[in-house]
Amino acid sequence: MLNSLKGLWVTFVSTVKGLRQPVTREYPGTGTLWKRVSRPTPVQDRFMGFPALTWDGEIEEPFCTSCMVCIRQCPTQCMSATMIDNPAHEEGRSSRRKIVESFEINLNRCILCGICVEVCNFDAIVMSHEHEMSTFQRNGDRVDLPALLDIGKKFQRETEWVPPTVLAKRRAEAEAAQKDAAEEDAAGEEPAAAAEPANG
Ligand code: SF4
Ligand code: SF4
Secondary structure, eight states: OHHHHHHHHHHHHHHSTTTSOOSSOOSSOOSHHHHHHTOOOOOOTTOOOOEEEOEETTTTEESOOOOOHHHHHOTTOOEEEEEEEOHHHHTTSOSOSEEEEEEEEETTTOOOOOHHHHHOSSSOEEEOSOOOOOOSSTTTTEEOHHHHHHHHHHHHHHHTOOOHHHHHHHHHHHHHHHHHHHHHHHHHHHHHHHHHHHHO
């Protein structure tokens, strides 16, 4: 009897809309409350999303010189780019002779391997926090230069990004300063150590 009542209750709950727990979560949400409920989970700093291009805020241009190294190394061949002579270099404002003119990544084919970031010598590309794949347009996952720079700028802002070469330079300088200080300390202690046997 109890089991029959339980069974009837389950049937009742699954029949009456509104009493059921959602099985599949609607994403992105459409209603105001649902939108709040279906927010994406925040990601950690180490999370690797899609690749994006970085922006050199000092010169106000992309870091990317369109050297093609990442494009040649990408295992899925999902990137393409073109370059132009950099007008800022001609004006003496930038050390980059060439600059990216157009860049496209087909995110549908990207496997988030990070090779493009590894091989770039110009700090021009990062694995961002972007992971949304759904679009309403055909080919909506083919992302162009302005969109890649927007994702990159957002990532730089959120993570207070510093170019890896700058970080490496700072680390080398700190290590050199530490070594110099240690050498100076050792040089300062030597005469006292040398003087010890004479006193003894
Ligand atoms: S992202 Fe880096 S490796 Fe790729 S084309 Fe630009 S500068 Fe070259
Ligand atoms: S993360 Fe890998 S697959 Fe994606 S664009 Fe970079 S090299 Fe290509």
